[in-house]
Amino acid sequence: MSLISFLIALAFVVLAQGASVGQDERLRYDNYSVYKVKFETQEQRSFLKKFVEDRDNFRLWQETKDELHLMISPGAFSEFESQIQKTNVSAKVFIGNVQELIDSEDEANLKASRDGSFGWTKYNSLAEIYEWLDGILATYPTITESFVLGQSYEGRTIRGIKISYKANNPGVFIESNIHAREWITSATATWLINEFLTSTDELVRNLAENHDWYIVPVLNVDGFVYTHEKDRMWRKTRQPSDISTCVGVDPNRNYDSHWMESNGASSNPCAEDYGGPNPFSEPEIQAMADYVSSNKDKINVLLAFHSYSQLLLSPYGHTDEEFPPNFDDLMEVAKAYADAVESLPYGTTYRYGSSAGVLYFATGATIDWAYNEQGVEISYTIEFRDTGRYGFILPPVHIIPNAEEALVGIAALIDKCQELGYLELK
Numbered sequence: 001m002s003l004i005s006f007l008i009a010l011a012f013v014v015l016a017q018g019a020s021v022g023q024d025e026r027l028r029y030d031n032y033s034v035y036k037v038k039f040e041t042q043e044q045r046s047f048l049k050k051f052v053e054d055r056d057n058f059r060l061w062q063e064t065k066d067e068l069h070l071m072i073s074p075g076a077f078s079e080f081e082s083q084i085q086k087t088n089v090s091a092k093v094f095i096g097n098v099q100e101l102i103d104s105e106d107e108a109n110l111k112a113s114r115d116g117s118f119g120w121t122k123y124n125s126l127a128e129i130y131e132w133l134d135g136i137l138a139t140y141p142t143i144t145e146s147f148v149l150g151q152s153y154e155g156r157t158i159r160g161i162k163i164s165y166k167a168n169n170p171g172v173f174i175e176s177n178i179h180a181r182e183w184i185t186s187a188t189a190t191w192l193i194n195e196f197l198t199s200t201d202e203l204v205r206n207l208a209e210n211h212d213w214y215i216v217p218v219l220n221v222d223g224f225v226y227t228h229e230k231d232r233m234w235r236k237t238r239q240p241s242d243i244s245t246c247v248g249v250d251p252n253r254n255y256d257s258h259w260m261e262s263n264g265a266s267s268n269p270c271a272e273d274y275g276g277p278n279p280f281s282e283p284e285i286q287a288m289a290d291y292v293s294s295n296k297d298k299i300n301v302l303l304a305f306h307s308y309s310q311l312l313l314s315p316y317g318h319t320d321e322e323f324p325p326n327f328d329d330l331m332e333v334a335k336a337y338a339d340a341v342e343s344l345p346y347g348t349t350y351r352y353g354s355s356a357g358v359l360y361f362a363t364g365a366t367i368d369w370a371y372n373e374q375g376v377e378i379s380y381t382i383e384f385r386d387t388g389r390y391g392f393i394l395p396p397v398h399i400i401p402n403a404e405e406a407l408v409g410i411a412a413l414i415d416k417c418q419e420l421g422y423l424e425l426k
């Protein structure tokens with residue numbers, strides 16, 4: 001073999017192995033692209049999902065009713081193209097080089113870090129969030145209270161904050177960053193905490209003081225740390241599998257409610273939506289479930305923050321033939337959120353519907369478990385910005401606009417809940 005052909009072969013091996021590890025030991029995504037693949041039939045969808053499921057060269061980013069968003073390594077483009085032709089679907093690239101977005105995000109984070117350790121012009125690490133939380137708890141000792149959901153698989157503490165200005169308020173629970181790479185969620189949750197405590201705006205004061213807030217800024221703590229230190233694109237938990245070398249479970253498919261029914265999660269440990277070996281296999285999800293079930297009488301509304309797609313999703317996730325008893329109310333409340341967000345100068349639009357109706361079957365998710373098993377009648381998944389320009393790597397300049405949208409959206413949602421009688425004490 002000549003030197004040239006050896007080098008070509010070597011380059012091919014490196015590309016074929018998928019993301020490479022750089023000097024700082026973080027996975028690099030040089031020339032990885034993300035495609036929107038439009039399908040028409042469920043057979044096409046199942047085929048494509050199966051095709052990418054346990055392959056290093058492909059990763060599922062997002063799926064909607066008629067689209068899959070797939071990240072593809074540069075070494076797998078030709079294989080991808082031939083599958084596209086074979087399946088007879090159309091594909092369009094929307095991110096040309098994932099690493100470029102990660103690099104700009106790193107730069108923005110570095111620049112903001114020079115001006116101080118915590119803020120909303122960058123994405124903060126778990127250590128920074130927890131240190132900031134300690135500061136908040138020390139500054140507002142009578143209004144705030146620290147709580148602990150439990151310990152993660154790797155032994156990290158999953159922390160929450162309760163904000164309560166007076167007795168007998170209805171309760172709102174906010175779960176955030178259950179999916180590790182969805183950084184905009186914890187950025188938004190921490191911004192909301194700050195607003196509830198410091199804003200002088202009348203709308204915010206009413207919202208903050210007349211409700212009890214239970215906020216968990218980072219639920220999937222192990223996955224979140226892993227996205228900061230090793231792999232920006234990690235989604236799942238970090239517990240190893242007994243039956244596979246693939247690590248982690250999709251925590252938002254791990255709750256014990258219609259678990260694994262209707263193909264609402266994958267049984268393949270390598271899939272991004274792997275439901276786990278059994279419901280509540282993940283200590284983080286068991287901890288969350290224990291906390292919510294022992295406080296369910298205090299929780300009127302549960303919101304689970306996710307990204308991306310700009311959607312409000314209500315139960316059910318397991319069927320699109322049946323709808324929850326208060327579905328009309330759930331849609332009216334969701335519309336209030338979407339209208340409020342759209343009325344801001346940004347003009348961002350949100351769609352809404354049931355998970356199974358708008359998206360696809362998804363079972364074992366937080367909101368379905370809270371609704372079906374715990375009687376939390378108002379529960380939504382909120383998928384934040386954007387619709388795919390940046391996807392999970394949303395530039396930090398979007399943090400405050402996105403958080404402002406969440407604030408006015410939640411205020412309108414809560415108002416509508418009040419009007420419809422969902423904020424009575426249980």
Ligand SMILES: [Zn+2]
Pocket residue numbers: 179182305306307
């Ligand atoms: Zn998510």
